[in-house]
Amino acid sequence: MSATTVTSTLASLNSLVGGLFLLTAFAMVATRQTRGCLQLFIAQSLLLAASAFLLGAEYHTPHLYGVGIVDLISKPILVPWILNRTLTREVYAKREIDQVLNIPTSLLIALAFAVFAYFLTRPLLDAVAPQFRGANVPIGFAALLLGAYTLAVRREAVPMLLGILAMENGAFFVGILLARDLPFIIELAVASDGLIMVFVVGILVRKIQHRLGSTRIGELATLREGSASPPSPLPHDGSIAPERQNPKAV
Amino acid sequence: MTLLLIPGLPLLAALLSGAAMLRPKRPRARASERVLAGMTIVSSVLVLLLASKMAWRVAAGATFTALSGWVSVDALGALIILLIALVGTTSAIYSWGYMARSYTEPGRLRLYYANYNLFIFSMLAIPMVNEPTLVWIFVELTTVSSALLVSFENTEAALEAAWKYVALSLMGAGIALLGFLLLFSTLQAAGGESYTWQGLQHVAARMPPALLTTSFVLILVGLGTKVGFVPLHTWLPDAHSQAPSPVCALLSGIETTSVLYVILRLLPIVDSASTPGMRRWVIGFGLLSAGTAAFLLLQVRDYKRLFAFSTVEHMGIILVAAGLAGEAAHFAAVYQILAHTVTKSFCFFAAGAALLTVKTRDISSVRGLIGASPIAAIALLLGALAIAGAPPLPLFMSEFAILRAGLASGRYLTVALLALFIVIAFFGILLHVNRMVFGSPKPGNHEPATQPATAPAAIMPLPHTCIAVLIAGGALMIALGLVLPSPLRELLRLAAAGLRR
Numbered sequence: 001m002s003a004t005t006v007t008s009t010l011a012s013l014n015s016l017v018g019g020l021f022l023l024t025a026f027a028m029v030a031t032r033q034t035r036g037c038l039q040l041f042i043a044q045s046l047l048l049a050a051s052a053f054l055l056g057a058e059y060h061t062p063h064l065y066g067v068g069i070v071d072l073i074s075k076p077i078l079v080p081w082i083l084n085r086t087l088t089r090e091v092y093a094k095r096e097i098d099q100v101l102n103i104p105t106s107l108l109i110a111l112a113f114a115v116f117a118y119f120l121t122r123p124l125l126d127a128v129a130p131q132f133r134g135a136n137v138p139i140g141f142a143a144l145l146l147g148a149y150t151l152a153v154r155r156e157a158v159p160m161l162l163g164i165l166a167m168e169n170g171a172f173f174v175g176i177l178l179a180r181d182l183p184f185i186i187e188l189a190v191a192s193d194g195l196i197m198v199f200v201v202g203i204l205v206r207k208i209q210h211r212l213g214s215t216r217i218g219e220l221a222t223l224r225e226g227s228a229s230p231p232s233p234l235p236h237d238g239s240i241a242p243e244r245q246n247p248k249a250v
Numbered sequence: 251m252t253l254l255l256i257p258g259l260p261l262l263a264a265l266l267s268g269a270a271m272l273r274p275k276r277p278r279a280r281a282s283e284r285v286l287a288g289m290t291i292v293s294s295v296l297v298l299l300l301a302s303k304m305a306w307r308v309a310a311g312a313t314f315t316a317l318s319g320w321v322s323v324d325a326l327g328a329l330i331i332l333l334i335a336l337v338g339t340t341s342a343i344y345s346w347g348y349m350a351r352s353y354t355e356p357g358r359l360r361l362y363y364a365n366y367n368l369f370i371f372s373m374l375a376i377p378m379v380n381e382p383t384l385v386w387i388f389v390e391l392t393t394v395s396s397a398l399l400v401s402f403e404n405t406e407a408a409l410e411a412a413w414k415y416v417a418l419s420l421m422g423a424g425i426a427l428l429g430f431l432l433l434f435s436t437l438q439a440a441g442g443e444s445y446t447w448q449g450l451q452h453v454a455a456r457m458p459p460a461l462l463t464t465s466f467v468l469i470l471v472g473l474g475t476k477v478g479f480v481p482l483h484t485w486l487p488d489a490h491s492q493a494p495s496p497v498c499a500l501l502s503g504i505e506t507t508s509v510l511y512v513i514l515r516l517l518p519i520v521d522s523a524s525t526p527g528m529r530r531w532v533i534g535f536g537l538l539s540a541g542t543a544a545f546l547l548l549q550v551r552d553y554k555r556l557f558a559f560s561t562v563e564h565m566g567i568i569l570v571a572a573g574l575a576g577e578a579a580h581f582a583a584v585y586q587i588l589a590h591t592v593t594k595s596f597c598f599f600a601a602g603a604a605l606l607t608v609k610t611r612d613i614s615s616v617r618g619l620i621g622a623s624p625i626a627a628i629a630l631l632l633g634a635l636a637i638a639g640a641p642p643l644p645l646f647m648s649e650f651a652i653l654r655a656g657l658a659s660g661r662y663l664t665v666a667l668l669a670l671f672i673v674i675a676f677f678g679i680l681l682h683v684n685r686m687v688f689g690s691p692k693p694g695n696h697e698p699a700t701q702p703a704t705a706p707a708a709i710m711p712l713p714h715t716c717i718a719v720l721i722a723g724g725a726l727m728i729a730l731g732l733v734l735p736s737p738l739r740e741l742l743r744l745a746a747a748g749l750r751r
Binding site: 120123124126127128129132140141144147148151157160164167168170171172174175178179181182186189190193196197200201203204207208211212217220221222 | 417420
């Protein structure tokens, strides 16, 4: 095979990966189960790594391999591990997630977001040099918007956190094509920052679980605009008993 | 060296506090908390001294660089660092008395000081770091390190506030990350080499407008979420009212401003490129925030939320001033940043003193505070007057300067709207606070449990450190209103130059 056929094979493989990446973003909008959501997020991260490897081979940018490896270690392995350490198993218990909108409506809106992302990125692709043009840009934009949408319609804490992480995946899916010359150290720093974020949010979710007995964020509605805030006295120690039993609650 | 000591000291303090948490059941937890509180005060006073010295030299024309260009400080950065160090210090001193009084469970405050110092560290890094993506990382770190401070009370409301804060801020961070990655490709498309603020400025004129506009809008929306711009402000009044008062002073006084700083850094770059009309969008965005917040101020029932909404209003005003063209407007914008930080942190210290006295945040349950605690009442009134913009306090000076600069550049509609919003907010704030301070208690209107203001026997005197911070903060505020010392004026002038090409 000549060099050009290899390159074009890599490019079409990357397009396939991009299509699957977008599919996982759609599936995350539609999934009702927390564990399913986590599995889709892991699949999405694997596809992100695959795209980084393919682009690294296509454009001979070795440090994209590094980006791919960092992604492989942090998202499919460390993120679920941290979540398992900070949260109890029952968070993953298979159950329906009550969403604000029903799933067919959600998917239609998600489709509209994807089309919007395509039109939004067309002028951008015209502005960059030809070697930076590719399907990664509209797909990454769409995944970012879908992640934000997941965050907005979900009422469970863990799927909301996964929505935030999916947004970051979307941003990186654009980044590995457009900003592939960014120093590797920065990608490493962003990845470790993401892990700290997962850790702290995990602790927060656990505190909410202790306090409410569930992780349904939708049930938290004491703070409403215009309503009188409850004349709550300063809390005393008796009210935070569950915390004391948990030395791990840093 | 000085430059690295400034974030280094809080980082060290954070690590030591974190190490103290590793042994959760230590018998002398109370004593170790005092040690951590003292260490935090010492480290923040040292940082304040170093930051003042640096700001002094920057005002004389120096710039600081370290770590082969990854870290550098110019006048705008030095101003923000000075303000972070100032609020970090007053808030640490205030915490000594306030936190020990409010949270008596042994060992819990170690979590507070570990996060407190990490939060100060991450804020100090924002104006120092030169590489936009690294700046993004530190902005995200401020969210992460302050999340557990917001939820510190562990009530349902505090946890909800912390969740909203984290979820919306991190959503914004995701959008901003895409903006920063696009900004890098904008730099490449313009042929630029170094991805730093200066490197971007250098090639700004050659940037493709479509790319630059998209990345700027993504960053404005993404980071704007964390600054609290309308319509993405919904988390702010919750988080800024549920956190313990010294944390509110940090969140409202300086965290919002240090994130706004990143947006301000981009304005000259957007200016130099051929993207007409971006400034108009910036002004519109600012007016929307100022206006919405001014009206929302009228209907609050919680006095800490009152000050939180006023933060949204002031962030809007600063954005409008930075969006206006001309030296006078930009000077007024950075002056407003200085005045807002000094005033807003004082307001939350006063609100904390009131909360210690009356044990409720509900405005309608607090009447006749002047009888219950004259110090808290006077501080609250002074804070309300100052944040509303009464002459001759610093915010009056800066708001007046903004309006005058707007008139001078012929932006009559902007000036008229801004003046209207400022006046509405003025009356809104003073109406509420006046009732709390001087209003006569109406017995039978609410259950007696929420009315400790009328039972002087139950009132403990305020902690000494709180009184000291209130006196020092009030004195600083009045002094800044009366006279702006010439090195500070020079620093502001140089910082204002950073807002335009």
